[in-house]
Amino acid sequence: MAVDGISFQINKGECLGLVGESGCGKSTTAKMITRLEAADEGGIFLNGKEITQAGNKELRAIYRDIQMIFQMPVDSFNPRIRLGESIMESMINQGMKRHRAKARAQECLAVCGLPKEFADRYPHQVSGGECQRASIARAIANQPSLLICDEATSALDVTIQAQILKLIRQFQNEMGMTCLLICHDLALVQEVCDRVLVMSNGRIVEEGTPDEIIMNPREEYTKRLIDSVL
Amino acid sequence: MQQPLLEMQHVEICYDGKPTVFDFNLKMELGEILGIVGESGSGKSTLIKAAMGLLGTAGAVTRGDIYVKGKNVLDIQNDELRQMRGPEMGMIFQNCGSALCSIRTIGDQLYESMEQHHAIKRAAVDQLAMQLFEKINLPDSERILKSYPFELSGGMNQRVGIVMAMIQKPELLFADEPTSALDVTVQAQVIREMMALRNEFGTGIAIVTHNIGVVSYMADKVAVMHKGHLVEYGKTRDVINNSQEAYTRKLIQAVPRIRKR
Numbered sequence: 001m002a003v004d005g006i007s008f009q010i011n012k013g014e015c016l017g018l019v020g021e022s023g024c025g026k027s028t029t030a031k032m033i034t035r036l037e038a039a040d041e042g043g044i045f046l047n048g049k050e051i052t053q054a055g056n057k058e059l060r061a062i063y064r065d066i067q068m069i070f071q072m073p074v075d076s077f078n079p080r081i082r083l084g085e086s087i088m089e090s091m092i093n094q095g096m097k098r099h100r101a102k103a104r105a106q107e108c109l110a111v112c113g114l115p116k117e118f119a120d121r122y123p124h125q126v127s128g129g130e131c132q133r134a135s136i137a138r139a140i141a142n143q144p145s146l147l148i149c150d151e152a153t154s155a156l157d158v159t160i161q162a163q164i165l166k167l168i169r170q171f172q173n174e175m176g177m178t179c180l181l182i183c184h185d186l187a188l189v190q191e192v193c194d195r196v197l198v199m200s201n202g203r204i205v206e207e208g209t210p211d212e213i214i215m216n217p218r219e220e221y222t223k224r225l226i227d228s229v230l
Numbered sequence: 231m232q233q234p235l236l237e238m239q240h241v242e243i244c245y246d247g248k249p250t251v252f253d254f255n256l257k258m259e260l261g262e263i264l265g266i267v268g269e270s271g272s273g274k275s276t277l278i279k280a281a282m283g284l285l286g287t288a289g290a291v292t293r294g295d296i297y298v299k300g301k302n303v304l305d306i307q308n309d310e311l312r313q314m315r316g317p318e319m320g321m322i323f324q325n326c327g328s329a330l331c332s333i334r335t336i337g338d339q340l341y342e343s344m345e346q347h348h349a350i351k352r353a354a355v356d357q358l359a360m361q362l363f364e365k366i367n368l369p370d371s372e373r374i375l376k377s378y379p380f381e382l383s384g385g386m387n388q389r390v391g392i393v394m395a396m397i398q399k400p401e402l403l404f405a406d407e408p409t410s411a412l413d414v415t416v417q418a419q420v421i422r423e424m425m426a427l428r429n430e431f432g433t434g435i436a437i438v439t440h441n442i443g444v445v446s447y448m449a450d451k452v453a454v455m456h457k458g459h460l461v462e463y464g465k466t467r468d469v470i471n472n473s474q475e476a477y478t479r480k481l482i483q484a485v486p487r488i489r490k491r
């Protein structure tokens with residue numbers, strides 16, 4: 001069992017951090033929310049509506065509302081499709097006209113600091129940081145109400161990480177986007193999250209504001225995590 | 231006068247005739263820990279490979295000299311360089327776990343790398359290895375020695391690679407993003423163990439990392455690289471707290487720091 005009886009809620013417009021050692025079940029939790037992984041027990045609710053058993057048709061609507069960014073941006077794009085087409089794909093799937101989707105894709109690339117020429121590039125023709133920005137462009141193109149970032153910046157240079165976090169905060173302020181930030185960098189969580197969950201062995205062992213947790217950790221595991229920050 | 235451990239003078243390194251590292255100068259004393267920071271592509275790995283004589287056919291040092299304890303590594307023959315690798319200079323890199331041989335056990339590989347340089351019994355190597363494994367949080371060390379790399383996780387193999395370099399107690403250890411792929415808790419243990427190596431055996435360490443926290447914790451000096459140039463070089467305290475270069479300040483400011491009180 002990768003995740004065992006966890007309960008939590010994310011409030012609208014909030015940025016919730018999820019921290020814990022690798023293998024503790026963070027990605028599994030994210031995949032359950034996005035239904036990439038099935039929950040064996042319990043319920044998952046989005047905007048008050050149960051989505052645990054949602055069928056294909058319902059899932060399409062759900063995927064517009066929830067977007068996910070992964071650690072390895074290059075792997076999340078089809079290598080044979082231009083970045084612009086990948087960004088347009090889900091908008092077209094949602095019924096948007098092609099020319100509208102194209103304009104929207106270029107708009108989102110621009111917001112993420114990429115000139116519109118990037119729409120014509122293939123994933124291998126851009127750097128890791130540029131590719132990650134393209135994957136954020138793809139995520140926000142759908143104006144999701146919930147954005148899940150699974151270690152989205154840990155493989156990137158610190159300066160690029162800072163740019164990307166700034167973008168995410170900007171979308172939160174401007175569009176009231178809700179964010180689940182999975183990460184093992186406590187300092188980063190302290191900087192951007194309103195609340196944080198600490199996970200260990202598939203369970204949530206502690207919950208609070210980042211300052212509460214970092215300055216007054218109650219669990220042995222959390223203390224170890226904090227002491228490990230050099 | 232004592233020879234410096236490592237000295238680079240006006241080093242230029244090219245790939246396919248295109249300069250990648252420009253006029254690079256630095257000097258490490260015995261037992262010194264040097265942190266090398268900079269964005270990806272700035273030439274950090276290239277620099278380390280040049281010092282280890284591992285640039286291969288793709289790259290070449292086109293100007294300048296690199297001395298390890300007074301010996302110019304650019305002049306010495308491959309055989310001698312091979313003898314130096316291990317006991318005199320060791321290396322840990324980001325994916326050193328994947329460089330392990332897949333068809334021999336961890337114990338066999340550790341023993342083989344040791345007996346090339348030292349007259350030492352198998353049991354003694356096993357003993358040393360197990361001690362190191364335990365220290366960097368690889369419990370069940372007996373099982374690890376008997377394992378093949380594919381039987382261990384990526385993070386475990388990475389730590390095996392780290393032990394492989396450390397067990398030789400090299401005088402000069404190059405560590406290229408050694409812990410970037412490891413958990414923070416494990417990272418802390420590895421870093422403490424590298425410090426212990428310096429304190430007990432006087433190992434000088436050049437560590438490449440993008441973790442400024444690691445640098446301020448362990449390095450005596452810091453070299454900041456940007457697009458193949460050394461843009462700042464000095465005592466860690468001065469560079470971190472009182473940098474003279476805009477690029478360095480940008481790099482430091484980009485790193486969120488934890489507030490514990």
Ligand SMILES: Nc1ncnc2c1ncn2[C@@H]1O[C@H](COP(=O)(O)OP(=O)(O)O)[C@@H](O)[C@H]1O
Binds near residue numbers: 020021027029
């Ligand atoms: N596809 C899978 N099949 C079996 N076990 C898995 C799979 N994916 C992950 N696991 C296991 O589930 C646990 C939680 O993994 P994960 O959610 O990826 O952790 P985290 O994201 O916190 O590093 C781990 O012990 C992992 O080995």
Ligand SMILES: Nc1ncnc2c1ncn2[C@@H]1O[C@H](COP(=O)(O)OP(=O)(O)O)[C@@H](O)[C@H]1O
Binds near residue numbers: 246272275276
């Ligand atoms: N084998 C190679 N052939 C050609 N160019 C290379 C090779 N290895 C690295 N480079 C280039 O040299 C530059 C510096 O690379 P590297 O030393 O790996 O940087 P860092 O370790 O700082 O990320 C990069 O622009 C990279 O693309």
Ligand SMILES: [Mg+2]
Binds near residue numbers: 027028
């Ligand atoms: Mg994960």
Ligand SMILES: [Mg+2]
Binds near residue numbers: 274275276406
């Ligand atoms: Mg490198």
